[in-house]
Amino acid sequence: xxxxxxxxxxxxxxxxxxxxxxxxxxxxxxxxxxxxxxxxxxxxxxxxxxxxxxxxxxxxxxxxxxxxxxxxxxxxxxxxxxxxxxxxxxxxxxxxxxxxxxxxxxxxxxxxxxxxxxxxxxxxxxxxxxxxxxxxxxxxxxxxxxxxxxxxxxxxxxxxxxxxxxxxxxxxxxxxxxxxxxxxxxxxxxxxxxxxxxxxxxxxxxxxxxxxxxxxxxxxxxxxxxxxxxxxxxxxxxxxxxxxxxxxxxxxxxxxxxxxxxxxxxxxxxxxxxxxxxxxxxxxxxxxxxxxxxxxxxxxxxxxxxxxxxxxxxxxxxxxxxxxxxxxxxxxxxxxxxxxxxxxxxxxxxxxxxxxxxxxxxxxxxxxxxxxxxx
Amino acid sequence: xxxxxxxxxxxxxxxxxxxxxxxxxxxxxxxxxxxxxxxxxxxxxxxxxxxxxxxxxxxxxxxxxxxxxxxxxxxxxxxxxxxxxxxxxxxxxxxxxxxxxx
Numbered sequence: 001x002x003x004x005x006x007x008x009x010x011x012x013x014x015x016x017x018x019x020x021x022x023x024x025x026x027x028x029x030x031x032x033x034x035x036x037x038x039x040x041x042x043x044x045x046x047x048x049x050x051x052x053x054x055x056x057x058x059x060x061x062x063x064x065x066x067x068x069x070x071x072x073x074x075x076x077x078x079x080x081x082x083x084x085x086x087x088x089x090x091x092x093x094x095x096x097x098x099x100x101x102x103x104x105x106x107x108x109x110x111x112x113x114x115x116x117x118x119x120x121x122x123x124x125x126x127x128x129x130x131x132x133x134x135x136x137x138x139x140x141x142x143x144x145x146x147x148x149x150x151x152x153x154x155x156x157x158x159x160x161x162x163x164x165x166x167x168x169x170x171x172x173x174x175x176x177x178x179x180x181x182x183x184x185x186x187x188x189x190x191x192x193x194x195x196x197x198x199x200x201x202x203x204x205x206x207x208x209x210x211x212x213x214x215x216x217x218x219x220x221x222x223x224x225x226x227x228x229x230x231x232x233x234x235x236x237x238x239x240x241x242x243x244x245x246x247x248x249x250x251x252x253x254x255x256x257x258x259x260x261x262x263x264x265x266x267x268x269x270x271x272x273x274x275x276x277x278x279x280x281x282x283x284x285x286x287x288x289x290x291x292x293x294x295x296x297x298x299x300x301x302x303x304x305x306x307x308x309x310x311x312x313x314x315x316x317x318x319x320x321x322x323x324x325x326x327x328x329x330x331x332x333x334x335x336x337x338x339x340x341x342x343x344x345x346x347x348x349x350x351x352x353x354x355x356x357x358x359x360x361x362x363x364x365x366x367x368x369x370x371x372x373x374x375x
Numbered sequence: 376x377x378x379x380x381x382x383x384x385x386x387x388x389x390x391x392x393x394x395x396x397x398x399x400x401x402x403x404x405x406x407x408x409x410x411x412x413x414x415x416x417x418x419x420x421x422x423x424x425x426x427x428x429x430x431x432x433x434x435x436x437x438x439x440x441x442x443x444x445x446x447x448x449x450x451x452x453x454x455x456x457x458x459x460x461x462x463x464x465x466x467x468x469x470x471x472x473x474x475x476x477x
Binding site for chain 2: 038041042045046091116117118119120121122125126141144145147148151155196199200221222223224251252254258259260261264
């Protein structure tokens, strides 16, 4: 089965580009943040900024879970894995993320039992099939992933499976957006809202961004046309001097989100008073911890965790890039010491990280949407 | 990892009400339907799957749209790799001759 080998509707894409140029006030500079790493990836892959006028600038936001995880958390997780009969399970994204003494992959080479899983349910399955060992799932992700971890913990509790725990690094997107808006060196005009996070949380949680901060938000799909249409919708609002939350991705995102998923999260998790984000520092109530009623399955409550804090490598400017103050290529290490093959900072590890996206696509310049739309 | 994978439910698990076998371009794996308990899907329905859990019910047209998005983003192979990885080892569920790189 062949789904596509062309961009959808190049004439519509060209039209959206024209509409953006028409709507953008030439005397104004627009800074629009796409919050989600999936959008960042798409923007670079299709060279979407080539379709935008110079005064419409896209700023890459904090929505890549691997990228915002501070190194101390990786060190903490890996320190537990030194225990005998311990299996460290994580998504493949974590494999090459550097900790102080190496990545999970390097720990594996030194003898740690590291297993890649594609679902938290499979970490639970590992625990079932290895009753003599302890399986710890190193959980990362925003609200897209957190409900699956929650349901996995509910299943573990229901089964009374005791050789399983979760090292929880789940974060929530809203406080990160608030921190960015509060940051004095940021001036943003609007947001391209995350697509799949919103399938869980819905569109209401963004209301304060338009209501209190006066910035429009458009929840967007991931195709080039989706992203361009979202930019058109943002510029229309800005031109009228309005600020609302709009949903461009109606075909997937219900306005109310997924209530069953939110209930599962509420059953298992509570907000941490604060949590450290790479590049953004400590943000209050920005992450989830496992409730006391699930303490037995919480690696942090069950084991002694050192609580390591590691400052990022001084030369790497991940923080500035993450906040959109610097472009990836403006970092001193970009493309030299720090590459996707040998990442120094996490933004270079994940394909959704802005540095890796910039490195993979901007350097090689594949066929861009701009050239396809011109045909 | 924030891109959801469209999948068709081909079989409900008779032993576990919250599990179902889904098909993604010929790759068949079990996924968890527990997050859709407010509007439980049935056989033949399309769902968006993320890390082994169905996150939302969608129409067939939306599923094809989403598959096209994955293609455009060059993520089809990664998505199939993810689905193949569900359940650790479950290759016996696959449709013979399918699920290979298109």
